[in-house]
């Protein structure tokens with residue numbers, strides 16, 4: 001049974017394949033089209049999946065979209081319109097009517113679109129519940145079978161935040177808080193107000209928050225309902241598109257144009273938004289633990305990319321384990337959709353202890369070498385490849401690292417990474433100058449040998465996906481200052497000989513030269529571009545940036 005899951009129709013289109021109940025491929029369309037967060041139909045990612053897995057399009061049994069019928073969402077919007085949740089303007093009414101009309105045959109349109117590229121799937125199409133797809137995407141890597149999952153989204157169909165338990169082969173919804181009372185919508189409003197792109201640049205607000213004090217009072221927008229802390233959504237929806245919301249009007253003094261200077265009040269505002277976001281997330285996690293009777297928690301949904309908040313949740317005394325899907329945003333729903341399709345046709349869903357985020361395309365040594373030859377690049381194939389690269393890193397060279405199957409999700413996890421020594425704080429500025437062009441909100445993350453994690457990070461636990469933050473230990477502040485963020489937090493990737501053998505041996509080799517078991521790991525891309533996918537992307541980025549060394553497959557290219 002081959003089940004193809006697709007996220008299409010919102011942003012960051014993506015694809016996943018579940019074969020005989022096992023997740024075997026996942027990738028986002030942006031990596032192939034080189035358009036960041038590409039929302040086009042993911043035809044290139046589907047073709048790449050078939051090629052990687054050596055599958056013929058005819059063999060696909062079911063195609064599953066991670067969005068259900070649009071009717072429910074539009075009825076919900078109509079209700080909001082009538083009850084004053086949305087501003088009752090003529091243009092809003094027109095837009096709703098147009099959306100309603102176009103939604104009538106949306107599923108048919110999707111099926112036709114798929115058929116225009118590929119033969120129809122043998123068992124047909126499934127339209128999965130969006131939040132259930134988020135939940136399935138993280139249940140598949142849960143530590144315990146009986147985990148509870150909280151999905152924090154801007155909005156799914158009608159829902160903003162949901163709580164799930166996996167029972168009798170299906171995810172069961174235990175709680176729903178509907179849009180627009182949504183943590184994601186609050187964060188998107190703050191992102192836009194601070195001059196960034198909403199539904200894309202929320203991580204910049206989180207990064208800026210580390211430089212600020214949470215001294216802006218947001219209480220008038222916080223809703224407390226018993227155990228629940230959430231946000232009064234009607235203040236976040238503008239009467240018309242492209243107008244400021246009530247929230248944005250109220251805090252206009254913190255507004256900033258895209259290229260405007262970032263001053264202390266902007267950072268303080270970001271810190272205040274981050275704090276209320278954490279309070280709200282913690283209220284839902286506490287409730288989910290009580291509701292499901294388990295202390296093993298999973299998170300998904302775009303808001304769960306907030307690694308600072310995730311770190312706070314990890315340290316709650318009533319949380320035993322915390323697992324966050326590394327592709328927590330809508331891209332990850334392709335995984336859940338693929339599982340939903342396979343469950344529907346009788347393949348039981350199983351948690352997969354061997355889950356890996358390295359689910360994308362890969363290139364053989366011959367393919368890589370032919371790209372290097374074609375480009376007439378001088379390269380070597382060192383006998384002691386790992387030692388050679390570790391020596392470069394120990395000498396403060398900036399290394400582009402391209403190995404194996406591409407990671408799924410927004411973080412580079414040591415397969416498409418830029419690596420540098422974390423020992424000198426100037427190395428952070430050097431990476432910024434070389435590729436990221438001085439983005440002060442960008443914290444550079446540490447990849448650490450798991451067996452040495454506790455020396456560098458307080459309350460350290462296994463964190464393989466760089467989606468949990470820890471406080472740096474005194475030792476880390478002294479020894480690896482380049483990967484400690486302004487507030488002392490670190491977004492950690494734990495590397496083991498099992499989860500990433502080559503990267504682990506590189507860390508080991510680096511530690512033998514320097515006594516330090518940590519490398520700085522950031523994504524292999526130029527500012528504003530998607531992470532590199534192919535050897536050619538890697539070569540282009542290498543020669544367009546200030547990187548010193550490219551370690552690609554078994555080959556090394558030096559400038």
Ligand SMILES: [Fe+2]
Pocket residue numbers: 130134153154155156301302329330333
């Ligand atoms: Fe979502």
